[in-house]
Amino acid sequence: MRxxxxxxxxxLSRLQRRGGDLLENDGHFDLRRAEAYGPAAQFFAAYGFDFEVLGPLARRLFAAHDDRVVLCRTAGEARRAGAESRLAAFLSLEGAEVVGCDETRLRAAWEQGARMVGLTWNHDNALAGGVGGAGGGLTPRGASFLRLARSLPMIIDVSHLSDRSFWDVAEAMEGTPFVASHSNARAVCDHPRNLTDGQFAALVSADGFAGINLYTVFLTAGETAAWEDVGAHIEHFAALGGVRHIGLGCDFDGCAQLPAGVRGIEDLGALYEWLLRKNYPEDTVRGIFYHNILRVVERICDM
Ligand SMILES: [Zn+2]
Known part of the structure; x- marks a missing residue:
């Protein structure tokens, strides 16, 4: 199995907004379709609603289908879930707004299982400048929030930060791994949500990770995308020496347009096969599909 x-x-946000179940739905991801893969793991982001709303929703959904999915906090738990043929479900915070940029609520979210946090979504907030904001960096309050998040520990996600915030956070990480959970290469598709070569190099030198985003506007300036466009980002990051530091950050149920013919999780197998046809060694492809992000989870969360 792949x-x-x-x-x-x-x-989670989509199900909260529109209703529906995790077992089967008409979005990009459900448990039934994820069963084509093993071991399988997924970071479910809290976005657009307070974590105090989406955290309990996640717990209800996972409990209702506990034969197929289990909340995980460590790489060890993810491996165990894989051995039981269950999806390893991780929780993340997409922008500290979902905990009101508040350290007490961040700690509570960690206690409820959240293991990754981005300081901002696109907008500036009390902690840092976001990619769609005025260009500011990390604030003193943001530096304190970041220290707490690292100490819990949580994985730090830079995907929606402004460039200045990116570099402030990168410096504050002191060489420990951090991630851009769903960001592509700006040299391939010139979008501020994508990483510059220098930013990707900083992630690599910190033994971090960048997840390839399947949202068409982050893949290409064209109207539609194909696996070739996804491959161009992978190839670019690989050429920068980072093939062990990339993986999937598909943005399922968060993006308006996937590559042509891609319906959701069920079609990732086609990308796997496409990479093999492009002569990527299967070990490398398995790294991109699973092990590269697991390694970061292990280094940060399995203490
Ligand atoms: Zn996002």
């Missing part, structure tokens, strides 16, 4: 560990999906 493994899959995707670093970012907005499925």
């Amino acid at each position: 493994p899959v560990f995707d670093a970012h999906a907005d499925t």
Whole structure:
């Protein structure tokens, strides 16, 4: 079986907004379709609603389908879930707004299982400048929030930060791994949500990770995308020496347009086969599909 560990999906927000179940739905991700993969793991992001709303929703959904999915906090737990043929479900916070940029609520979210946090979504907040904001960096309050998040520990996600915030956070990480859970290469598709070569190099030198985002506007300036466009980002990051530091950050249920013919999680197998046809060694492809993000989870969360 092909493994899959995707670093970012907005499925919880979609189910909260529109209703529906995790077992089967008409979005990009459900448990039935994820069963084509093993071991399988998924970071479910809290976005657009307070974590105090989406955390309990996640617990209800996971409990209702506990034969197929289990909340995980460590790489060890994810491996165990894989051995039981269950999806390893991780929780992340997409922007500290979902805990009101508040350290007490961050700690509570960690206690409820959240293991990854981005300081901002696109907008500036009390902690840092976001990618769609005025260009500011990390604030003193943000530096304190970041210290707490690291100490819990949580994985730090830079995907939606402004460039200045990126570099402030990168410096504050002191060489320990951090991630861009769903960000592509700006040299391939010139979008501020994508990483510059220098930013990707900083992630690599910190033994971090970047998840390839399947949202068409982050893949290409064209109207539609194909696996070739996804491959161009992978190839670019690989050429920068980072093939062990990339993986999947598909943005399922959070993006308006996937590559042509891609319906959701069920079609990732086609990308796996496409990479093999492009002569990527299967070990490398398995790294991209699963092990590269698992390694970061292990280094940060398995203490
Ligand atoms: Zn996002």
